[in-house]
Amino acid sequence: MNRRWLTYALFALAVLSGTTTAQTYPAKSVRLVLPFAAGSAVDVLARHYAQKMSEQWKQQVVVDNRTGANGIIGMEFIARAAADGYTVGMGNVATLAINPHLYAKLPYDPLKDFAPVLLAAEINNCLAVHPSVPVSNLKELIAFAKARPGQLNYASGGVGSAQHIPMEMLKSMTGINILHVPYKGLAAAFNDTLAGQVPMMIPGLATALPHANSGKLRILATTGGKRIAATPNIPSIAESGVLGYDFDSWTGFLLPAGTAADTVTRVNAETLRVTRLPESKERLSALGFALIGGTPVEFGDYIRANLSRIGPVVKAAGIKPE
Numbered sequence: 147m148n149r150r151w152l153t154y155a156l157f158a159l160a161v162l163s164g165t166t167t168a169q170t171y172p173a174k175s176v177r178l179v180l181p182f183a184a185g186s187a188v189d190v191l192a193r194h195y196a197q198k199m200s201e202q203w204k205q206q207v208v209v210d211n212r213t214g215a216n217g218i219i220g221m222e223f224i225a226r227a228a229a230d231g232y233t234v235g236m237g238n239v240a241t242l243a244i245n246p247h248l249y250a251k252l253p254y255d256p257l258k259d260f261a262p263v264l265l266a267a268e269i270n271n272c273l274a275v276h277p278s279v280p281v282s283n284l285k286e287l288i289a290f291a292k293a294r295p296g297q298l299n300y301a302s303g304g305v306g307s308a309q310h311i312p313m314e315m316l317k318s319m320t321g322i323n324i325l326h327v328p329y330k331g332l333a334a335a336f337n338d339t340l341a342g343q344v345p346m347m348i349p350g351l352a353t354a355l356p357h358a359n360s361g362k363l364r365i366l367a368t369t370g371g372k373r374i375a376a377t378p379n380i381p382s383i384a385e386s387g388v389l390g391y392d393f394d395s396w397t398g399f400l401l402p403a404g405t406a407a408d409t410v411t412r413v414n415a416e417t418l419r420v421t422r423l424p425e426s427k428e429r430l431s432a433l434g435f436a437l438i439g440g441t442p443v444e445f446g447d448y449i450r451a452n453l454s455r456i457g458p459v460v461k462a463a464g465i466k467p468e
Contacts, residue, residue, distance in 0.1 A: 171231055171409060171412055172203055172205045172231065172232065173205070174205060174232065175205055175206040175207070175208055175232075176199070176203070176205060176206070176207045176208070176231070176232050176233075176234060177207075177208055177210050177232060177233050177234070178192055178195070178196050178207050178208065178209050178210065178234050178235075178236070179210045179212055179220055179223060179224050179227075179233060179234070179235045179236070180192050180209060180210065180211050180212070180220060180235075180236050181212060181213065181217035181218070181219065181220025181221050181224075181235075181236075181237070181241055182211065182213060182217065182220070182236075182238070182332065183211060183213050183303075183331050183332050183333040184211050184333070185333055185353070186332050186333065186350065186353065187269050187349070187350025187351075187352040187353050187395075187433075187434075187435075188236060188238060188269070188350075188397045189209070189211065190352055190353075190433065191266060191267060191269075191352075191397065191430060191435060192209055192236055193209055194420075194426065194429065194430060195207075195266070195417060195420050196208070196209050198419075198420040198423065198425075198426070199416055199417070199420060202416060202419070202420075203416065207234075213331055214330070214331070215304075216240060216241070216245060216248075216303070216304045216305065216306050216307055217237075217238070217240055217241035217245065218241070218245065218249070218252065218253065218254075220235070220241075221235070221237060221241045221245075221254050222253045222254050223235075224237075224254075224260065224400060224402060225253075225254040225255075225259035225260060225402060225403070226402070227402050228402070229261075229401065229402040229403065229404035229405040229406075230405070230409075231401065231405055231406070231409040231412075231413065233401075233402065234263070234399055234400070234401060234413060235260070235399070235400040235401070235402075236266075236397055236398065236399055236400065237256070237260070237397065237398060237400050237449075238269075238308060238395055238396060238397040238398075239308050239395045239396050239397075239452060239456070240306060240307050240308045240311075240395075241256075242256040242449050242452070242453070243256070243449065243452035243453050243455075243456040244306045244307075244308070244311060244456055244460060245306060246453060247453075247456060247457050247460040247461070248305070248306040248460060248465065248466070256449060256453065257446075257449065257450065257453075258403060259402070259403050260400040260401065260402065260403055261400065261401040261402065261403055261404070261405045261410050261442065262398065262400060262442045262443075262445035262446040262449060263398065263399040263400055263401055263410060263413050263414050263417060263442055263445065264398055264399045264413075264414050264417045264418055264421070264439065264440065264441075264442070264445055265396065265398040265438045265439070265440055265444065265445040265448050266397055266398050266399060266417065266421060266437070266438065266439075267396065267397060267421075267430065267435040267436055267437050267438055268370075268394050268395070268396045268435070268436040268438060269308075269350050269351075269352070269394060269395040269396060269397060269434065269435060269436075270350070270351040270352075270368055270369070270370055270374050270376075270394055270434035270435070270436065271308070271309075271312060271348050271349065271350055271351060271368065271369040271370075271393070271394055271395055272348065272349065272350075272351045272354055272355075272365045272366075272367065272368045272369060272380070272434075273287075273316070273346065273348055273365070273366045273367045273368075273369065273383065274339065274346065274347060274348070274349060274354045274358065274363045274364065274365050274366070275287065275345055275346040275363070275364050275366060276339060276340070276342040276344075276345050276346070276363065276364070277361065277362070277363070277364055278342050278345070279345045279346065279364070281364075281366070282364070282366075283366055283367075283381075283386065284366045284367045284381075284383060284386035284387065284388070285386060285387055287346075287366060288320050288322055288387075291322040291323070291324055292321070292322055292323075295322075295323040296323050296324075296325060298324045298325070298345055298346070299324055299325040299326070299327045299344055299345065300313050300324055300325070300326060300327065300344065300345070300346045300347050300348075301327050301328075301329060301335035301336070301338055301339050301344040301346075301347040302326065302327070302328050302329065302335055302347060302348075303328075303329055303331055303332035303333075303334075303335050304328050304329065304330065304331070305326075305328050305465065305466075306460070306465060307328075307332070308395040309332065309335065309347055309348045309349060310326065310328065310465070311393065311456070311459060311460065311463070311465070312348050312369050312393040313326070313347070313348050314326075314459075314463040314465065315391065315393055315459060315463070316348075316383065316388065316391065318462065318463060319388050319390070319391055320388060324346075327344055332349070335347060336349050336353060336354075339363070340357060340362055340363065348369060350395065350434065351365075351368060351374070351376075351377065351433070351434030352430075352433035352434045352435060355377070355433065355434065365377075365380055366386075367380065367381050367382055367383045367385070367386045368380055368381070368382050368383070368434075369382070369383055369391070369392075369393050369394055370382055370392060370393075370394045371384055371391075371392035372384070372385070373385060374434060375431075376431055376432050376433070376434055377434070394436075396438075396448075396452075398445050398448075398449075399413065399414075399417050401413060410442055411442075414441065414442055418439050418440075421437050421438070421439045422439065
Protein backbone atom coordinates (compact mmCIF):
# COMPACT_ATOMS: atom_id res chain seq x y z
CA MET A 147 0.00 0.00 0.00
CA ASN A 148 2.81 2.38 0.91
CA ARG A 149 4.56 1.68 -2.39
CA ARG A 150 1.34 2.39 -4.28
CA TRP A 151 0.88 5.73 -2.53
CA LEU A 152 4.53 6.56 -3.16
CA THR A 153 4.05 5.87 -6.87
CA TYR A 154 0.96 8.12 -6.96
CA ALA A 155 2.82 10.86 -5.11
CA LEU A 156 5.79 10.75 -7.49
CA PHE A 157 3.48 10.83 -10.50
CA ALA A 158 1.59 13.83 -9.10
CA LEU A 159 4.87 15.60 -8.38
CA ALA A 160 6.05 15.01 -11.96
CA VAL A 161 2.79 16.39 -13.38
CA LEU A 162 2.95 19.40 -11.07
CA SER A 163 6.59 20.00 -11.99
CA GLY A 164 5.79 19.89 -15.72
CA THR A 165 2.87 22.28 -15.25
CA THR A 166 5.01 24.69 -13.25
CA THR A 167 7.74 24.61 -15.89
CA ALA A 168 5.22 25.32 -18.64
CA GLN A 169 3.76 28.21 -16.68
CA THR A 170 7.14 29.83 -16.03
CA TYR A 171 8.63 29.33 -19.52
CA PRO A 172 10.71 31.14 -20.49
CA ALA A 173 12.56 31.64 -17.21
CA LYS A 174 15.76 32.80 -18.92
CA SER A 175 16.96 34.13 -22.27
CA VAL A 176 16.13 32.20 -25.43
CA ARG A 177 18.51 31.66 -28.33
CA LEU A 178 17.03 32.02 -31.83
CA VAL A 179 19.40 30.18 -34.17
CA LEU A 180 19.53 31.09 -37.86
CA PRO A 181 21.57 29.04 -40.36
CA PHE A 182 21.70 32.23 -42.45
CA ALA A 183 23.87 35.32 -42.54
CA ALA A 184 23.03 38.61 -40.90
CA GLY A 185 21.30 40.93 -43.35
CA SER A 186 19.55 38.17 -45.29
CA ALA A 187 15.78 38.22 -45.79
CA VAL A 188 15.24 35.59 -43.08
CA ASP A 189 17.50 37.54 -40.73
CA VAL A 190 15.34 40.66 -41.16
CA LEU A 191 12.23 38.67 -40.29
CA ALA A 192 13.88 36.84 -37.37
CA ARG A 193 15.07 40.03 -35.71
CA HIS A 194 11.56 41.48 -35.85
CA TYR A 195 10.18 38.37 -34.14
CA ALA A 196 13.00 38.34 -31.58
CA GLN A 197 12.29 41.93 -30.59
CA LYS A 198 8.54 41.36 -30.17
CA MET A 199 9.01 38.06 -28.33
CA SER A 200 11.50 39.68 -25.93
CA GLU A 201 9.00 42.43 -25.13
CA GLN A 202 6.19 39.97 -24.44
CA TRP A 203 8.18 37.34 -22.55
CA LYS A 204 10.27 39.83 -20.54
CA GLN A 205 13.23 37.63 -21.43
CA GLN A 206 15.83 38.38 -24.09
CA VAL A 207 15.49 36.47 -27.36
CA VAL A 208 18.98 36.57 -28.87
CA VAL A 209 19.51 35.98 -32.61
CA ASP A 210 22.45 33.67 -33.25
CA ASN A 211 23.61 33.48 -36.90
CA ARG A 212 25.38 30.14 -37.44
CA THR A 213 26.22 30.10 -41.12
CA GLY A 214 28.01 27.77 -43.48
CA ALA A 215 27.58 24.73 -45.74
CA ASN A 216 24.23 25.87 -47.16
CA GLY A 217 22.70 26.04 -43.70
CA ILE A 218 23.87 22.61 -42.59
CA ILE A 219 26.02 23.90 -39.72
CA GLY A 220 23.18 25.86 -38.15
CA MET A 221 20.58 23.15 -38.68
CA GLU A 222 22.79 20.52 -37.08
CA PHE A 223 23.31 22.84 -34.10
CA ILE A 224 19.53 23.23 -33.69
CA ALA A 225 18.95 19.48 -34.00
CA ARG A 226 21.57 18.67 -31.35
CA ALA A 227 20.53 21.40 -28.88
CA ALA A 228 18.85 20.55 -25.59
CA ALA A 229 15.13 19.98 -26.09
CA ASP A 230 14.19 22.42 -23.33
CA GLY A 231 12.72 25.26 -25.36
CA TYR A 232 15.68 27.60 -24.91
CA THR A 233 17.06 26.99 -28.39
CA VAL A 234 14.56 27.90 -31.10
CA GLY A 235 15.62 27.54 -34.72
CA MET A 236 14.53 28.73 -38.13
CA GLY A 237 14.62 26.56 -41.22
CA ASN A 238 13.74 27.38 -44.81
CA VAL A 239 13.18 25.81 -48.22
CA ALA A 240 16.92 25.21 -48.70
CA THR A 241 17.67 23.58 -45.34
CA LEU A 242 14.46 21.55 -45.02
CA ALA A 243 13.44 20.73 -48.60
CA ILE A 244 16.47 21.13 -50.89
CA ASN A 245 19.43 19.84 -48.85
CA PRO A 246 17.90 16.37 -48.27
CA HIS A 247 17.90 15.85 -52.04
CA LEU A 248 21.48 17.06 -52.45
CA TYR A 249 23.47 15.45 -49.66
CA ALA A 250 23.62 11.69 -49.17
CA LYS A 251 24.92 12.03 -45.59
CA LEU A 252 23.13 15.07 -44.24
CA PRO A 253 23.83 15.34 -40.46
CA TYR A 254 20.17 16.03 -39.69
CA ASP A 255 16.83 14.64 -40.78
CA PRO A 256 14.27 17.37 -41.66
CA LEU A 257 11.36 15.25 -40.44
CA LYS A 258 12.84 13.36 -37.48
CA ASP A 259 15.24 15.81 -35.83
CA PHE A 260 12.92 18.81 -35.38
CA ALA A 261 9.59 19.67 -33.83
CA PRO A 262 7.82 22.03 -36.27
CA VAL A 263 6.41 25.11 -34.56
CA LEU A 264 5.10 27.64 -37.08
CA LEU A 265 5.32 28.46 -40.78
CA ALA A 266 6.20 32.14 -40.40
CA ALA A 267 6.21 33.40 -43.97
CA GLU A 268 6.69 32.78 -47.62
CA ILE A 269 9.51 34.97 -48.86
CA ASN A 270 9.05 36.64 -52.19
CA ASN A 271 12.21 36.49 -54.30
CA CYS A 272 13.11 38.48 -57.37
CA LEU A 273 15.36 38.37 -60.41
CA ALA A 274 17.73 41.32 -60.06
CA VAL A 275 20.48 42.57 -62.36
CA HIS A 276 23.22 45.13 -61.94
CA PRO A 277 22.37 48.41 -63.73
CA SER A 278 25.29 47.83 -66.10
CA VAL A 279 23.32 45.00 -67.76
CA PRO A 280 21.55 46.69 -70.71
CA VAL A 281 18.09 45.20 -70.17
CA SER A 282 14.91 46.54 -68.59
CA ASN A 283 12.73 43.43 -68.44
CA LEU A 284 12.93 39.63 -68.45
CA LYS A 285 12.20 39.29 -72.17
CA GLU A 286 15.20 41.50 -72.96
CA LEU A 287 17.40 39.56 -70.52
CA ILE A 288 16.52 36.24 -72.15
CA ALA A 289 17.35 37.64 -75.59
CA PHE A 290 20.57 39.19 -74.27
CA ALA A 291 21.65 35.88 -72.70
CA LYS A 292 20.76 33.79 -75.76
CA ALA A 293 22.94 36.03 -77.89
CA ARG A 294 25.84 35.34 -75.49
CA PRO A 295 25.63 31.66 -74.50
CA GLY A 296 27.95 30.83 -71.63
CA GLN A 297 29.23 34.40 -71.33
CA LEU A 298 27.00 35.60 -68.50
CA ASN A 299 26.92 34.31 -64.94
CA TYR A 300 24.84 34.60 -61.80
CA ALA A 301 25.58 34.52 -58.08
CA SER A 302 24.09 32.43 -55.31
CA GLY A 303 24.72 31.70 -51.66
CA GLY A 304 25.88 28.20 -52.53
CA VAL A 305 24.99 25.01 -54.37
CA GLY A 306 21.38 24.09 -53.66
CA SER A 307 20.62 27.44 -52.05
CA ALA A 308 17.33 29.32 -52.38
CA GLN A 309 19.03 31.46 -55.04
CA HIS A 310 20.49 28.55 -57.01
CA ILE A 311 17.44 26.34 -57.56
CA PRO A 312 15.09 29.03 -58.95
CA MET A 313 17.71 30.28 -61.42
CA GLU A 314 18.30 26.74 -62.65
CA MET A 315 14.54 26.45 -63.12
CA LEU A 316 14.60 29.64 -65.18
CA LYS A 317 17.46 28.31 -67.31
CA SER A 318 15.63 25.06 -67.92
CA MET A 319 12.35 26.75 -68.85
CA THR A 320 13.86 29.40 -71.15
CA GLY A 321 16.87 27.63 -72.67
CA ILE A 322 19.36 30.30 -71.65
CA ASN A 323 22.95 29.31 -70.88
CA ILE A 324 24.33 31.29 -67.94
CA LEU A 325 26.97 30.08 -65.52
CA HIS A 326 26.54 29.55 -61.79
CA VAL A 327 28.95 31.27 -59.39
CA PRO A 328 28.36 29.80 -55.90
CA TYR A 329 29.55 31.78 -52.90
CA LYS A 330 30.08 30.72 -49.32
CA GLY A 331 27.02 32.56 -48.14
CA LEU A 332 24.30 34.89 -49.37
CA ALA A 333 25.88 38.13 -48.14
CA ALA A 334 29.02 37.75 -50.27
CA ALA A 335 26.97 36.78 -53.33
CA PHE A 336 24.66 39.75 -52.94
CA ASN A 337 27.47 42.22 -52.30
CA ASP A 338 29.31 41.16 -55.47
CA THR A 339 26.11 41.49 -57.49
CA LEU A 340 25.57 44.93 -55.98
CA ALA A 341 29.13 45.85 -56.96
CA GLY A 342 28.72 44.54 -60.51
CA GLN A 343 31.27 41.75 -60.11
CA VAL A 344 28.48 39.31 -61.04
CA PRO A 345 25.67 40.65 -63.26
CA MET A 346 22.62 38.97 -61.72
CA MET A 347 21.08 36.79 -59.03
CA ILE A 348 17.77 35.85 -57.39
CA PRO A 349 17.80 37.39 -53.89
CA GLY A 350 14.94 37.92 -51.47
CA LEU A 351 12.79 40.88 -52.44
CA ALA A 352 13.23 42.27 -48.92
CA THR A 353 17.00 42.38 -49.46
CA ALA A 354 16.95 43.76 -53.00
CA LEU A 355 14.17 46.33 -52.82
CA PRO A 356 16.03 49.11 -50.92
CA HIS A 357 18.90 48.90 -53.41
CA ALA A 358 16.51 48.92 -56.36
CA ASN A 359 14.85 52.03 -54.95
CA SER A 360 18.26 53.74 -54.76
CA GLY A 361 19.18 52.71 -58.32
CA LYS A 362 21.93 50.25 -57.38
CA LEU A 363 20.01 47.24 -58.69
CA ARG A 364 17.31 46.67 -61.30
CA ILE A 365 14.54 44.21 -60.42
CA LEU A 366 13.15 42.59 -63.56
CA ALA A 367 10.55 40.24 -62.08
CA THR A 368 9.43 38.39 -58.97
CA THR A 369 9.58 34.60 -58.76
CA GLY A 370 6.12 33.75 -57.44
CA GLY A 371 3.23 32.67 -59.61
CA LYS A 372 1.57 36.08 -59.47
CA ARG A 373 2.34 39.74 -58.94
CA ILE A 374 2.97 40.86 -55.35
CA ALA A 375 0.71 43.44 -53.75
CA ALA A 376 3.66 45.21 -52.10
CA THR A 377 5.32 45.79 -55.49
CA PRO A 378 2.45 46.19 -58.00
CA ASN A 379 4.72 47.63 -60.69
CA ILE A 380 6.98 44.57 -60.84
CA PRO A 381 5.66 41.64 -62.92
CA SER A 382 6.21 38.01 -62.00
CA ILE A 383 8.43 35.77 -64.12
CA ALA A 384 5.31 33.87 -65.18
CA GLU A 385 3.62 37.12 -66.25
CA SER A 386 6.75 38.01 -68.19
CA GLY A 387 6.29 35.04 -70.51
CA VAL A 388 7.70 32.03 -68.66
CA LEU A 389 4.36 30.33 -68.11
CA GLY A 390 4.15 27.99 -65.13
CA TYR A 391 7.20 29.42 -63.35
CA ASP A 392 6.59 29.63 -59.59
CA PHE A 393 9.28 29.45 -56.92
CA ASP A 394 9.31 31.34 -53.65
CA SER A 395 11.23 30.63 -50.50
CA TRP A 396 9.69 30.17 -47.07
CA THR A 397 10.81 29.99 -43.49
CA GLY A 398 9.47 28.78 -40.18
CA PHE A 399 10.24 28.16 -36.53
CA LEU A 400 11.50 24.83 -35.19
CA LEU A 401 12.49 23.26 -31.89
CA PRO A 402 14.70 20.21 -31.37
CA ALA A 403 12.83 16.91 -31.57
CA GLY A 404 11.71 15.72 -28.16
CA THR A 405 10.74 19.16 -26.89
CA ALA A 406 7.73 18.89 -24.57
CA ALA A 407 4.39 19.40 -26.31
CA ASP A 408 3.36 22.22 -23.96
CA THR A 409 6.58 24.11 -24.77
CA VAL A 410 5.96 23.68 -28.51
CA THR A 411 2.45 25.02 -27.95
CA ARG A 412 3.70 28.06 -26.02
CA VAL A 413 6.32 28.94 -28.66
CA ASN A 414 3.71 28.47 -31.39
CA ALA A 415 1.28 30.76 -29.55
CA GLU A 416 3.91 33.50 -29.15
CA THR A 417 5.23 33.37 -32.73
CA LEU A 418 1.65 33.30 -34.00
CA ARG A 419 0.87 36.37 -31.87
CA VAL A 420 3.77 38.24 -33.48
CA THR A 421 2.67 37.08 -36.94
CA ARG A 422 -0.79 38.58 -36.39
CA LEU A 423 0.38 41.94 -35.07
CA PRO A 424 -0.73 44.81 -37.35
CA GLU A 425 2.83 46.15 -37.06
CA SER A 426 4.22 42.86 -38.41
CA LYS A 427 1.96 42.91 -41.44
CA GLU A 428 2.65 46.58 -42.12
CA ARG A 429 6.42 46.28 -41.83
CA LEU A 430 7.13 42.81 -43.21
CA SER A 431 4.59 42.74 -46.03
CA ALA A 432 6.12 45.94 -47.37
CA LEU A 433 9.43 44.07 -47.58
CA GLY A 434 7.95 41.21 -49.60
CA PHE A 435 7.05 38.71 -46.87
CA ALA A 436 3.71 36.91 -47.05
CA LEU A 437 3.00 36.13 -43.39
CA ILE A 438 1.33 32.74 -42.84
CA GLY A 439 0.97 31.34 -39.29
CA GLY A 440 -0.88 28.16 -38.39
CA THR A 441 -0.28 25.14 -36.18
CA PRO A 442 2.76 22.89 -35.66
CA VAL A 443 0.95 20.07 -37.46
CA GLU A 444 0.27 22.29 -40.47
CA PHE A 445 3.92 23.33 -40.67
CA GLY A 446 5.01 19.69 -40.50
CA ASP A 447 2.66 18.85 -43.38
CA TYR A 448 4.02 21.83 -45.32
CA ILE A 449 7.62 20.60 -44.92
CA ARG A 450 6.68 17.12 -46.16
CA ALA A 451 4.82 18.54 -49.16
CA ASN A 452 7.81 20.71 -50.13
CA LEU A 453 10.21 17.79 -49.80
CA SER A 454 8.12 15.95 -52.38
CA ARG A 455 7.77 18.98 -54.66
CA ILE A 456 11.44 20.03 -54.68
CA GLY A 457 12.93 16.59 -55.33
CA PRO A 458 12.03 16.43 -59.05
CA VAL A 459 13.28 20.02 -59.54
CA VAL A 460 16.72 19.19 -58.12
CA LYS A 461 16.90 15.98 -60.15
CA ALA A 462 15.86 17.66 -63.40
CA ALA A 463 18.47 20.38 -62.93
CA GLY A 464 21.18 17.77 -62.35
CA ILE A 465 22.48 19.70 -59.34
CA LYS A 466 25.25 18.01 -57.34
CA PRO A 467 27.07 19.25 -54.23
CA GLU A 468 30.43 20.84 -54.98
